Amino acid sequence: MEVHEAGGGINFTVDHTRAASEDQLYTDFSQRLWRMLKCGTTLVECKSGYGLDVDTEVKMLKVIDRARKDVPIDISSTYCGAHAVPKGKTAEEATEDVINVHIPKLKELMSAGDLTVDNIDVFCEKGVFDVSQTQRILQSGIDIGLAVNFHGEELNYLGSAEMGAKLGAQAISHLEEVSDEGIAAMAQAGSVAVILPTTAYILRLKQPPVRKMIEAGVAVALGSDFNPNAFCLSMPLVMHLACVNLRMSMNEALVAATINAAASLGKATTHGSLEVGKNGDMIIVDAPRWEHLIYQLGGHSDVIKYVIKCGQIVHTKSKV
Numbered sequence: 001m002e003v004h005e006a007g008g009g010i011n012f013t014v015d016h017t018r019a020a021s022e023d024q025l026y027t028d029f030s031q032r033l034w035r036m037l038k039c040g041t042t043l044v045e046c047k048s049g050y051g052l053d054v055d056t057e058v059k060m061l062k063v064i065d066r067a068r069k070d071v072p073i074d075i076s077s078t079y080c081g082a083h084a085v086p087k088g089k090t091a092e093e094a095t096e097d098v099i100n101v102h103i104p105k106l107k108e109l110m111s112a113g114d115l116t117v118d119n120i121d122v123f124c125e126k127g128v129f130d131v132s133q134t135q136r137i138l139q140s141g142i143d144i145g146l147a148v149n150f151h152g153e154e155l156n157y158l159g160s161a162e163m164g165a166k167l168g169a170q171a172i173s174h175l176e177e178v179s180d181e182g183i184a185a186m187a188q189a190g191s192v193a194v195i196l197p198t199t200a201y202i203l204r205l206k207q208p209p210v211r212k213m214i215e216a217g218v219a220v221a222l223g224s225d226f227n228p229n230a231f232c233l234s235m236p237l238v239m240h241l242a243c244v245n246l247r248m249s250m251n252e253a254l255v256a257a258t259i260n261a262a263a264s265l266g267k268a269t270t271h272g273s274l275e276v277g278k279n280g281d282m283i284i285v286d287a288p289r290w291e292h293l294i295y296q297l298g299g300h301s302d303v304i305k306y307v308i309k310c311g312q313i314v315h316t317k318s319k320v
Contacts, residue, residue, distance in 0.1 A: 010050065010084040013228050017050040017060065025063045032226070032233060033071045039234040039300055040293075042073055042281040042309050043262060043271050045149070045223070047121055049080030052094075054102045057081045058109065065116055072314045074279070076265040078149060079106060080121040082129055082137050095133040099140045107144040118265070119170070120146040124153075124160040131163050138167055147266055149194070153178040155205070165189035171264035173223065176200060176208045183209070187217040192264040195256070196225035197241035198232045210246040221260040222253065236293050236300035243294060250291050280311035 017025070029046075036044055046067075048060035057079065064077045081102045085094045109115035120141030124134035138148050147170040152160035154174035161182030164172045172186065173194035186193060193213050200207050213220050222242055224232045232238065239253040248256065262272030271279055285293055286305040293303050307315035 009229070011087060013050045014052055014056075014084070014086075018053070018056045022059055022063055022066075025060065026066055029063055030067055030071055033067055033073050035233045036224075036226075036235075037071070037073050037307055037309075038304070038315050039236060040283040040304050040307055041235055042279075042307070043076070043265070043267065044073055045076045045078055045119070045265055047078040047080040047083075049083030049121065049123075052081060052084060052086040054081070054097075054105050057102060058105065058115070061106075061115055061117060068116070072309045072312070074267075074271065076118045076267065077116055078119040078121050079117050079141070079146065080123075082122040082134070084123060084128060091129055091133060095129065095137060098137050103137075103140045103144060110144070118147060119149040121150045123151045124158060124163075125151065126156040126158065131158050131160055134160060135163050135167065138164075138169075142167065149173070149264065153182065154199075161186055161191075165191050170266055171221070173225075174199065174208070175213075176205050178209065178213075180212070183213055183216045183218060186213075190219075192219045192221050192260060194221045194223050194261075194264050195242065195246065196223050196230070197238055197245055198230040199225045201241055201245065202230050207245055210242075210248060214248075214252065219260045219263055220248075220252070220256050221264040222256040223261065223264075234298075234300060236303070237298060239294045240297050250294050253294060254290075280308065282308045284308070286317065 046064045048057045051057040051060055068075050082098050085091050106117055122129050122134045122137050148167055149171040151174055152164055152172040154176055157177040161172055161178045162185045165185035169191045171192040171194050175193055195208055210220055222238050224238050226233055235257050239257050242248045242253045259272035262268045283304050284306040285303050287303050296303055305317045306313050
């Protein structure tokens, strides 16, 4: 947060994103999607959040839409206009802007068939958006048909997990500082915990209490949290970190990176497992056992022989 308050972090990226053309953003974005695909990812959540003004947020969401047509990877699109408080605004002014300007614009574009958005996210954190502001923004998203999937309890305990559970959040991410009461509320509501091992590793945060979540009956999903602060496109590396730092078993990490991850995006009926009627997405590994995908730290490019999307090979391991 010190970097953020000094004008770096999210605000630094916002300046560059606002200045970039849609084509520039698309070129970088599509290249990164292909890199994710080579690491075995066939379904990804992609967020806006580095515009903060309505025009740039829409520009980012349009780039995400464009990639749906060009890259053989399924995308769940998340609007995150409340990722930070823009320069020159208070948190309350930013909240009102999101509710009264951004979300009506999204509704207009979605109703016209000009934009697809699936989820809404808010960075609920001390010094950013408080629990009350976050709840108001998320409810506005719910009102236009968006699923709730937001940042909660990352740096400070605020009670956002309890609030999200009351809203029926599909998923809550980070959760390093979640309380026992928050875990219980998520379990009762069926909210998925999206755990991001790269973030805790890079920011040297305490690890989220994953074992408590699993024991309480919370479905735990894993994500890469790819962003300028955590430049990781490899889910096998994320799974490795989850096993070492979060003390998850390999089987638990596999479930968290597949069917539970799909559930966090409301797609467990079509993705995340090999069943009749679901998408035929899978990887073929060149190893004695599937666990080598996790065991070989950073070795996934050699372990993954084929990536298959809807029954079609979309990536083959280089023979060199």
